Amino acid sequence: MKKRVLAVLMSGMMLTSLLAGCGAGDDQKDGGQGGGTDTQKEQESDTGSEGHEEVTLTLWWPGSGDAYEELANGLAELVEAEYDWIKVDPLVIPWSDYDAKMNVAFSGGTAPDLFGVGLNTLPNYVQTGNLADMRAELGEDWDGWEDIPENIQEYTTYEDVWYGVLMCDLRPFMWRKDLFEKAGLDPDTPPSTKEELMEYAEKLTEYNDDGKVEVAGFQIQTSGFSDQTLFSAMLMCGISDFWDENYDLTLLEPEVVEAAEYCKSFVDNGLCDYSEGIATTSFTEGLAAMTLNTACNELGNLKETIGFDNIGVAEPFMDGVNFVGGTIVCANKNSKNMEAAMLAYEVMASTKGCELAGTTAGFCPPRESALEAYVAQAPEIYGPIAEILPKAKTYGPLNPYFADFRQGAIMDNMEQVYYGKVDVKEGLKNAVDAYKQLREERDANN
Amino acid sequence: MWNLTEKKRRRIIKSHFLARGLVWLLVAGIVLLVLGTLMIALFTSLKTPEETLVSSFRILPEEWRWENYLDVIKGDIWGRYFFNSTFITVVVVSASILISALAGYAFARMEFKGRQPLFLLFLCGMMIPSQVYIIPQYILMRSIPLVGGNDLYGRGGMGFLNTYWGLIIPFLAAPLGVFLIKQFYMGFPRSLDEAARLDGCNSFQIFRYIYLPLSKPVFATFAILKFTGTWNDYFYSLIMTNSKTMYTVQIALQQYKGEYGIEWHYLMAATILSVLPILVVYIFAQKYFTQGIVTSGLK
Amino acid sequence: MPWMLINNYGRSEMQITKRSSGRRSLSPYLYIAPAFFVYAVFILIPLLCAIVFSFTNYNIQNMKFTGLANYARMLGDAKFHQALLNTLLYSFFVVAVNLVLGLLLAAILGQRWFKGSAFCRSVLYIPYIVSPIAASMIWLYLYDSKVGVVNMVIKGLGFSGKSWLLDEKTALPCLIVMGIWQGVGYCMVVYFSALKNIPDYLYEAARIDGASAVTQFFKISIPLLSSTTFFLLVMTMISSFQVFAQIMVMTGGGPLSSTTTIAHQIYENAFVKYSMGYASSQAVVLFAIVLIFTLIFFKYGNKEGDVELD
Incomplete structure (x- = not known):
């Protein structure tokens, strides 16, 4: 009898703690990852200016097939070539289950540092409270503001916050x-x-x-x-x-x-x-x-x-x-390695990163400076697409x-x-x- | 029977053969249909991409492109996927056979409180689609204390996420295995136990030296079923893994279903590759399969 | 609701006491501990969480207790009603055909005069081991309106082909056919083994009495297989009520919701519409339905009491 009471008690405890884990995902995350950030900071101040502790970032990208693999791996390599202390671990996840996987990871507090988000689902991701305000992170003097057409910048803005660079999935005639x-x-x-x-x-x-x-x-x-x-x-x-x-x-x-x-x-x-x-x-x-x-x-x-x-x-x-849709490159506000993630982000959103999106997975690069390489693949095909970019439309303000x-x-x-x-x-x-x-x-x- | 006329007897034999022939044809038809679907998958995997999209359909490929398989294997780290799937499945199958056998033995031969509702409790777990409890499961896996960088309270690290442990442990629970093994053991004569007990064996020794050695058929049966279930899992494995090196064959297979279209020849080649291991296991274990399923309590 | 089952089982408990080997001790619990521990911790407790979710508005971020609101919502959700109907139709046909056809095939393949029985059994079993995703891909190709074999055959016979999966009248039957293809081998193999376990002398006795093969089948095989039928009924029902991967890959629930199932609705609500609470309540309803069917089968299908699911 005693044993049974004990078993029921134990499982009851586990149940409640799990439920608490599911519901208050945010608290849990801050508790769990706050510690991580502190140690990270300590380490960084220890090493000081001599160099950085090696950091591994995770990057998730939706899609299936070789082209997307190539893109994710290429972006990782670009970052690693720029900063030898940052390692990027890319993962391509089939579209059909991408949102499910991301959401489970958010509620578990284990979401990646950098990830792609389908344009239309952005509001749902914002509601999880995990997305970094990229205008604030990149600062006003980032070169992208001049380089990315206004319409494309506007499409990834939700409730006055800009969430990232849109790799464009454009629909030409x-x-x-x-x-x-x-x-x-x-x-x-x-x-x-x-x-x-x-x-x-x-x-x-x-x-x-x-x-x-x-x-x-x-x-x-x-x-x-x-x-x-x-x-x-x-x-x-x-x-x-x-x-x-x-x-x-x-x-x-x-x-x-x-x-x-x-x-x-x-x-x-x-x-x-x-x-x-x-x-x-x-x-x-x-x-x-x-x-x-x-x-x-x-x-x-x-x-x-x-x-x-x-x-x-x-x-x-x-x-x-x-019509233009696409995948937004987003960053996790609760990342344990925010500093490295932002440096990596800048590389991924740079002209080179956008070019890569255009030449591997066939996204129309959002930066005008990246269009040249994109068009050069086959001018009569890609040229018109580059022309369309600043005029392409999407469904309206992002809708929760x-x-x-x-x-x-x-x-x-x-x-x-x-x-x-x-x-x-x-x-x-x-x-x-x-x-x-x-x-x-x-x-x-x- | 003996006083039938020669004529009558011949007629009976004739209609008998006719009936058998018809039945045989019917079964052969069904088997051919099933075989046909599988063959089409096989032949499609050997066609050129152009040929898979032509409406003038031929069953056999015009040119046999075995390179499709090479392309698939070389195109991705299939060796790793196969290793992961095989490792996970082998561990799951052998460990769950062991724990199910222990439980099955207890159910079949021991008396204890609460044994009745237990199998139904097990069965209940199969009645709810796993998607609705994947989140608590995920949090549980992340919060296992003292592993994967976690502290005593299960915080700070990744727990069992993205590890073989995480992909193995939940599959160990095997209601079907407990049931099959229990049924199988109940068919053993009780005198076997009693004789052993007289020789001074305790219950574990009876299990170890009498029941286990006789369990080959039911283990083989259960192994096939469990192998299939574990090998074919997709959703759970996808959610619990965070790196390509931990991906399984089923996740890799999903990569061939593109967002905008399907490359049938590669998809079918990958499909066939993914099925081969289970097929091999089935062929080897098949001989025991029919002896292992004892669903009735006929004494 | 396990307590109902205990009542159901009062009788078999007595049987057990009779044949038990005495000594009450801790050891039985030690034997079942590993299996039960894994199950309780990694399946049962998350599952209980899901049942709690069904009374909340859990949207993967926040959770608030909303009582029976989710269940009330289900009453007015036409898509859920459609899903319920589709699931029942699908399960009924798949389970019924698989059991009947499986038994017939097993009986025929078990005859001594049937040549090539082992080969046929292997072929029929293969679809069962192909993963649902892979199987869906194969059938997607077979049903394809332009390059699919089904249309080729039909055109060859002089009829005009169609897009089987895009017509609301044929989409669900197409999935049922595939479900039968996948499951019949399993039923056949289980029946085949059960038939082998029926002692020969029963048939010999019947033969001496002049019973034909068909009479033997109906008077001996079928009654003695009742517990096998019961086992298969419960197992195939549980899996067919949760049909999901096929729907997701092949039709996405369409056209006109004609193939959406409860499990598909659950996935869509949970991970597309972010209403985990609502999805959980649908799962609880699915669970209740399956449990009720299981209990009915227990009551009527297991009269002899010769299968002891305890």
């Missing part, structure tokens, strides 16, 4: 020159209005014997992250935000309705069959002739599969209806309710629209309602 020729279109001239785009799509769509779409004229994403295609269409219709500064959705604005109708008309006109798998990968797999929704990161693959000879990249399409918007509202409801379950207006209205409800629930909970 691309087309298949060979398919243009086949359809009797001029392979060197892309469409210039949205009506023309539709016309071209009609000419380019190829059907198989069953009358099903074999090659879609224009890549419309009907399931998954359908918000991306919708956003491009919205830009064509003259509206550039999904929500206003209060994070209220603007989906019922006439321009958004027009844009959604426009996207839907591709399905209605038989230019893309929603159940034939028109996905983000269509263009890459040669199953779509034009795209506004293929990341510039994909160009490396496209070079292999389709060949640069067959691909046209438009300069700012319709004067900049291009982004998951509610994407996974809770827009994805499901646009899918309903494409699958013909509801009409466009109703679908958008449902999305607004769903978002409102989720947002209220979230606010009530916090």
Whole structure:
């Protein structure tokens, strides 16, 4: 009997201490890492100016495949070459589980010193209280302020704090020159209005014997992250935000309705069959002739599969209806080695670091000084992308309710629209309602 | 039976063979379907990238590209991944066999308070998806006292995170193993125990010298099941590791599913590589497999 | 809820007392201590934390007690209802087909006249050892609308192909087919071993009485396999109720939520929407459902009491 009481008592104690660990993640971290910082300081003052104690930093980057490995390793090498006392331990983690891994690490107080953050999820990361204010850390005389286009600087600002350099995943307008020729279109001239785009799509769509779409004229994403295609269409219709500064959705604005109708008309006109798998990968797999929704990161693959000879990249399409997302290089405010982390950060965010992002993983480098090396890879392909950069747009001010918007509202409801379950207006209205409800629930909970 | 006419008997035999033939065909069909899916994976792994994307499908590759495998192996530190996975799995399997055998023996042959609810308590652990308790588990692993730079109160360091310990210990709990072994031991005649007891053996000696040597089939069965479960784990291992050198085969496999598209030939090659070790274990242990599963209490 | 089970087991407790070998001592606890310690510390306690989370608004950073708010929210969550329905459908078909087909195959492969039994058993078992992620990749390729084999075969037969995983009517059946592919070998092997354990003299006696092979199967094999069926029922149910990796890799829960499952919703809520508290409450509901089914199976499926899950 006694033993049982003891066992229950023991497990009860463990349970409470674990729960405390989960809930008050921040306190725990300060307690745990505060000690670390102190010893670090002591060591540094001991060694003084003679040199630095060797420090190992961790760097996590989301992605999968060799290109991202190359980028993470390359960044680590750049830092190590600059400072012989800093060692960087890079780790590439598959996108699908990156946020899960980062969040678990945050709540365990073991997050890396430097890490990439997907642009849209930044507010959630900020809420964990772990992100360093990079404007304060880098100081006003950092050379990046002059070098990075204003729009790109603005996109990584949340609640007036700037969180880091955005390695840009830009969506240029691309087309298949060979398919243009086949359809009797001029392979060197892309469409210039949205009506023309539709016309071209009609000419380019190829059907198989069953009358099903074999090659879609224009890549419309009907399931998954359908918000991306919708956003491009919205830009064509003259509206550039999904929500206003209060994070209220603007989906019922006439321009958004027009844009959604426009996207839907591709399905209605038989230019893309929603159940034939028109996905983000269509263009890459040669199953779509034009795209506004293929990341510039994909160009490396496209070079292999389709060949640069067959691909046209438009300069700012319709004067900049291009979406830009990407991965922000962030630093951990609670890092044990803040000084080293900041030195490493500067190297990673330098022209060389940005160049590396452009030449390995295919990000469009955010610094103008890094664009030269980027463009030099293949001027006719990368040149236009560099032109787009200062004009590219993103969804609006960073939204802390982004998951509610994407996974809770827009994805499901646009899918309903494409699958013909509801009409466009109703679908958008449902999305607004769903978002409102989720947002209220979230606010009530916090 | 004897007074059937010759004609009747022949008819019965004929329909008998017909029925057998049909049944045989049916089973062969199912087996072929399964074999087909596996063969397609194998042949895809030997195709060129162009061929994997062509709609005019052929089962056999046009040119057999064994280099795909070399590319995969050379492209990453697969040796390390295989070592990690193998090491973890071997330790987990052997240690969990041991502790499950001890527990199974106690359940099968001893009487003590609270034995009834225990297996169900074990079973309960399998009923909740592990994603919801990964955070407490992670904090627990980080807070193990006196290891990985931790102090007595489990603070300051990384505990068991990113170590083999962290990847091994939680897998040692094996409800299924305890159950299988318990069932197996319950099939042993009690007279065996009694005879040994008369010879002066205590309960541990009975276990050690009588039960253990007879346990090969059930150990083999459990080993296959546990090997599969441990080798195939992905989410837990990904969360608990912080460096590439600690990654396992399953995490490496995930790297071939790109963000924007899939290189089928490499993916399938990596898939086949990742399955090979379990296949080998299965083939070796298969002979005992069917003797090891005793789910019924038939006496 | 283990106390309910104790009541259920009053009978078997008596059996145990009867055949126990006497001496009450510390030693049984020493034997089970290693297994139980590892389980209790590294699985059970984190799991209890999750149950506590379900009554809070835990969002991975902060935690506040909110009572039954999460459970109330579930009542109005249409996506969760859809997930519940999908999970039940998936589990029902996968479990039922795997058990029936597994038993049939085992019975046939166990016949002496069947040539190549060992080979067939190995082939059928292989899908079970392929990791869910790898298996999903293989089936993603098979179901692909352009390069997939399924469409090639269907087109070869003169029908028109389709995007199986992008049609809300076929996506879930596709996953069920894959679930059967993965699990049938396991059921078959377990049944096969159980059939081998049925003593031959029972069949011989029946043969002498003139019973046909089919009659023998229904009158001898099936009743004597009831405990095996029970074991498989519980095990395959537990795993099919948690189907997740396949969904994540192959459909992401779509199209039109037609393939989202409870486990998939749990992951999405926990790590995409950062509502760990809500995800935990869904996990508790999943747990309750599985437990109820297990108890029902205990009550009706284990009448003979010849399997002792204690």
